[in-house]
Amino acid sequence: MADDIKALLPLQPTTFHILLSLADEDRHGYAIILEVARRTQGELKLSAGTLYRSIQRMLEAGLIVETRTRPAPEMDDERRRYYRITPLGKAVAEAEAGRLRDLLKMARLCGVAPRTT
């Protein structure tokens, strides 16, 4: 597992953001786009093409799965597919976060990033 995770790092920013958006709940494609935009205060607006190309790759890598659990029919649109983060996906996201943290630490030591308490 550790080797699998290592092989996937560093993550592409899009992949990382998609994993983050799925960390707390299952979402469909459009919801992922909205969530990523919300988290980044509109700085990253995923296009449908980029999103589904990333989703296809992440499904193949086992970072996410398509879930059969769907919301209540009145809230649902049958064209939508819902995606859920897998344990591997979670571990990879954590490893990426750790990697970024280490980078930040290093940057602080070198004085290229502000020291915060």
Add this chain to the structure above:
Amino acid sequence: MNFYRLLLHLYPSSFRAEYGEEMSAIFSLQLGQSSGVVAKCGLCLSAFAEIVFNAALVHWEIGRRDLFHSARSLLRSPGFTLTAILLVTIGIGANVAVFTLANFVLVRPLPFPEPDRLMKVWENHPGYSRMELSPANYRDVIASSQSFTDLAAYNFNSVNLVGQGEPQRIEGSSVTANLFSVLERPALIGRYFSKEDDRAGAPGTVVLSYSLWQAAFGGDREIIGKAISLDDESYTVIGVMPPDFRFPTRETQFWTPFRFKELDYQDRNNNYLDGIGRLKPGVSAAQAGSELSLIAARLRGQYPKENEAVDLSVVAMRDELTTESRLLLFGLCGAALCVLIIACANLANLLLARSLARQRELSIRLSLGAGRRNLLRQLLSESVLLGLAGGACATGVAIAALPLLSRLVPNALPIQQVPPVDVQMLLFALGLTLLTVIGFGVAPALQTCRGAGFSGLRVGVRTGGAGRQGARSALVIAEVVASVVLLVSSGLLIRALWRVQSVNPGFRTSGILSLRTELPFPKYNKTSMREQFYSKVLTDVRRLPGVTDAGYITALPMTWGGGIWPVEVNGRSQIRTAGTSASLRFVTPGLFSALGIPIKLGRGVSESDTVDRPWVAVVSESFVRRYWPNEQPIGRHFKFGFHDHEVIGVVGDIRARGLERTSEPQVYLGSQQDADDGFTYYAPKDLVIHSSQPPEQLLPAIRQILHVSDPEQPISDVRTMDEVMAGETESRTIQMRVLVVFTGVAIVLAGLGIYGLLAFTVSMRQQEFGIRLALGAGQGDIFKMVLVQGAWLAVAGLVPGLALAYIAARFMQSLLAGVRPADAVTFSAAAALCLITTLMGTLFPALRAVRSDPTAIMRAE
């Protein structure tokens, strides 16, 4: 929305099926949320850009994955992979090499600006379709013609370069001052000639080739303005041409201006200028040709004696190649195509066999949910990988082969010897590879995908299918056809080569060493000085151990067309035609004996035939037959080369112009009788030595003798007569060798193709053979059955193959040196060889069929 759905078709269908609906829904939502036409247009534009970008990435990722899987699958069957790559390498390698050569020689523009406007100008005399211009006619054409921006002239020249290390003989060209402006190539450094350099009495100036500048002067940029010594005359270097400037031939090392004197314009029958002109923009070759014909007609009127029957014509510089040179290349292209057909047919058969063997695997993958499209894509990517690997190897093979083929690049074109490896060649290799892959990879892949399915699972791998078997048989028949065409063509060319080699040249070829000492003028203008040199050299050489005789001649037979002069007998002047002229060579005593030209009547040239004695001549038998048939020729007189000559001897005819050309009758004049400042151009140059010892052993001693006779005299063209003869048939020999290699490969591949097909058929029909044997069929019947199938394939290929071979032979008839295109011996031998190959390919599968064990087969089923 329709716009977006249309855009989605840029994605692979699997991706579109998976995510298309959802992507459309998102786009529709975004479109609904945006207000105003501008915002909607902006959304559409960004959607277009991101879909084009992402679709390309998705395609790339899928392709990469397919290639990766295919590479793994191919590595699992190394035997198949290596064989397939080898087949592609052979087929494409042969074609890339040969077509690069053909493109280089026949198609590619010559290295001058607007080369299509460059035209050679020729005189046409009865019997000589192309003859050089005389200076007088050249001057008149320039004065009258309106078709050319300028018309230049040149001829071939060689001089002794002394003072730059060892004296050396270098080839060059005398040119009119306007040559470089006609060719429109500027000098690399310095300048080229001006009209001032090209007038009688002007100081000597020379332009150097890049290679001579580098080799003899170390690339010294200060060379401009310095004086160098050529044939003991001082020439000032005024320019150096660029490295890729080769004119008239690639051997040309320097250019000097003609500096015509008024005397040079007096004889309109002294033809030695090659004319080259640049057509004015918008003027066609045909228009220029018509204008020259009119000028020729006017000149005929003005100079009825000298110019009677003389016409003028233009030929595009690119078309200067001989028909033989073209045919040699066309023949090779055809042969390479045959090899490609055979290699591709084998490749297709190999892929078909593999696809059949993988039917079960693919059926399982289909039943597990893999799409047919995915399978097809993967099979195709296998072909692409095989093709690319083979194509890369083929390009390497072609690059390695080009120097070997470069001797087929004719010297008549001002281009480099070895065709360059360039983008054109690489694109051709890539294009051919892709064509091969598409042509011979797609069909088997489609068949496999069509065949795979539940039926594939049910009946297992033994489903050849009648259609598929038919396709494979057709491929094998195509191989047989192509190899028969190659077999016959090579056979005919081998017989033609033998025929040419067996032509009696009229002189001795073995045990003869020759070398060239081209005496410089004006140093050797005096006859006595030349004779002193010849006499000393010959006396000393004849003393060497093993030397039986030695002599000097203007030029060796075969190496030079010779001076062609009109003959005047009984006071009747003659128009120069092939039927009234003879070739001229000056010789020293001892030449006939050294070269083994038999003296049939009278005597040869002797020491007593000096300049103060009446002019004498030795003529060939054909000369006597033409002018004095059935009469005694000795003592008769004829006028030749401005002088009256008395015939003192008759010698055997020689092939002066080459083994494949009949020569004019020959006239030999004594070098001692050439007056001071006389025919200096014809002064004997080639020393011919006949020796009982290996010629190369004599060389150091001969060099020493020549050095003592004149330390500044360079020696060039050291060769045995056998080498001269080999040079005569060199291009034929190379073409034949290449063809023989192609044919060998082709016949082996065809044999393997037949073997592969029958071996496969036999393994498919094991069950049938088992049942037949169990029901009482004899082993002989089974053996015969397989043999008949093989024989049928051979005959089916042999008949159209022989017909096509005959057509090919008719096409290259002028290369066959008199061998009939329907030569029975060659056709029979080719048919027999083809049948033997088929038989060998059939034998093992037939024996395997006979060895079928009915019990074991029935039990296995």
